[in-house]
Amino acid sequence: MKIEVKQITEGTEQLILHYKEPTPVVEGILQVLGKADAKLWGKVDDQSISIQPGEILYLESVDDKVFAYTANQVVRLEGSLTSFLLGVGDEAFFRCSKSMVLNINRVTALHSLSGNRIDATMEGGEHIIISRRYAVEFRRLLKGGRGE
Amino acid sequence: MKKNKVTLWERYLTKEIGIEFKACLYFFAILFFYCVYRLIQGTQTADIWHMTEMIFTCYIIGYLQVYVFWDFDEAEHLGTREILGMVICTGLYLLVSYIGKWLDRNLPATGILAVYLLFTYWCVYFIYKTKRRIDDKKLNEDLRLFQSEHKKSES
Numbered sequence: 001m002k003i004e005v006k007q008i009t010e011g012t013e014q015l016i017l018h019y020k021e022p023t024p025v026v027e028g029i030l031q032v033l034g035k036a037d038a039k040l041w042g043k044v045d046d047q048s049i050s051i052q053p054g055e056i057l058y059l060e061s062v063d064d065k066v067f068a069y070t071a072n073q074v075v076r077l078e079g080s081l082t083s084f085l086l087g088v089g090d091e092a093f094f095r096c097s098k099s100m101v102l103n104i105n106r107v108t109a110l111h112s113l114s115g116n117r118i119d120a121t122m123e124g125g126e127h128i129i130i131s132r133r134y135a136v137e138f139r140r141l142l143k144g145g146r147g148e
Numbered sequence: 149m150k151k152n153k154v155t156l157w158e159r160y161l162t163k164e165i166g167i168e169f170k171a172c173l174y175f176f177a178i179l180f181f182y183c184v185y186r187l188i189q190g191t192q193t194a195d196i197w198h199m200t201e202m203i204f205t206c207y208i209i210g211y212l213q214v215y216v217f218w219d220f221d222e223a224e225h226l227g228t229r230e231i232l233g234m235v236i237c238t239g240l241y242l243l244v245s246y247i248g249k250w251l252d253r254n255l256p257a258t259g260i261l262a263v264y265l266l267f268t269y270w271c272v273y274f275i276y277k278t279k280r281r282i283d284d285k286k287l288n289e290d291l292r293l294f295q296s297e298h299k300k301s302e303s
Contacts (some may be wrong), residue, residue: 092298105295112283114222114276116162132159142290144297 015075042075051075053088057122058102071124073107094138096120096130104141163214170210170221175203177268178241181261185251201248209237221272230273238265 001019019026039050055070056080065082066077076083081101085093092104102120111119118130118138130138179202183194213219217233242262244250251257264277 104291105298107291107295110278110284110291112286112287114224114280115217118287139287139290142287142294144294 040068040075040077042077044073044075047077053090053093054103054105056093056103057106057124057126058100058128059084059093061099069124069126091141094130094134094141096128096134096138100128102128102130167207167210167214170213171203171207172208173272174268175206178202178206178261178265181264182250185254185257189252198248198250201244202250206246209240212240213237221269222276223273224277226270226273234266238262238269241265255278262284 017026033066040053040056041048041050043049051068051070056068057070059066059068059077061067064080066079066081068075068077079087081095081099085095085101093101094104096102102122106123107120109121111121113119113129116132116135118135119128120128122131124130179194179199182198182202186192186194191205213221213233217237218229220230220233242258242265245261246258247251251261
C-alpha cells in the first residue's frame with residue numbers, strides 16, 4: 001500500500017484512504033480514526049458543546065431526556081440511553097438500572113450490598129446502585145465473560 | 149448486545165432459595181438447642197412432631213424475615229428496625245415453642261432459647277457481613293483488572 005504523508009500550513013486538514021478491499025489493516029485504520037473523532041454533542045444551558053465519551057462518569061435518563069454527568073458539568077444529550085450505548089459501542093459503558101448507564105472506567109470502588117446489589121462509587125464521589133437485575137451481568141463483564 | 153439480564157423467574161427463585169436456606173439454617177440451630185435440652189432432661193429421643201413444627205415455623209418466619217422485617221440478618225447495619233425484627237421473630241419462635249411444648253413450657257429454658265436465638269441472629273448477620281466484605285475485595289480486584297485491560301485495548 002502506498003502511503004503519502006504531507007504536512008500543510010494552510011487549508012483544511014484531511015485524511016483520504018483509497019482501498020480496494022476492506023482488509024484488516026484498512027479496518028484497523030478506520031477504527032482508530034473513528035475513535036479519534038468519537039465526540040458527543042450535547043447542550044449545557046442551551047449552548048452546544050462537545051465531550052469525549054471517556055469524560056462521562058455516568059448517564060441518567062429523566063423524563064425521556066438523557067443527561068451525561070462529567071466531573072464538572074451536566075450535559076444534555078440527544079437520543080436515549082439505548083441509542084447512546086449502541087452509538088458508543090464501548091463495553092465500559094454499562095446499563096446499571098433502567099434509567100442509568102455508568103462508565104466502569106470512572107468507578108473508584110465497588111461495594112457489595114445485600115440482595116445481590118452493588119454500590120459503585122464514582123470519581124466524583126457519587127454512589128450509583130447497580131440493581132440486582134443488572135448485577136449478575138456486571139460481575140460477568142468485570143470478569144471479561146470468564147464466568148464465576 | 150447480549151441479553152444476560154436476570155429474568156423475573158430467576159429473581160423469584162433466588163429469593164425462594166434464600167428463604168429455604170434460612171429455614172434450614174435456623175431449623176438446625178433450634179434443633180441443636182432442643183436436642184441439648186432433651187439430653188439434659190435425660191431423654192435421648194426427639195419428637196418428630198416437634199421437629200415438623202420447627203421446620204414449618206422456620207419456613208414461615210423465613211418468609212416474614214424477608215418480606216416483612218427487611219431481611220434483617222442480611223442488613224448492612226444493625227439499626228433499630230433490624231433489632232426490632234430480630235426481637236419480633238424471636239418472640240414468634242418462643243410463642244410457637246411454648247404452644248407446641250418443645251421445651252415442656254419450661255420458662256427458664258424458654259428464656260435461654262430467646263438469648264440463644266438472638267445470638268444466632270447476630271452471628272448470621274455477622275457472617276453475611278463478612279461474606280460481603282470478601283466479595284468487595286473480589287469485586288474491586290476484578291474492577292482494576294477490567295480497567296487496566298480496557299485501557300490496554302484502547303491504546
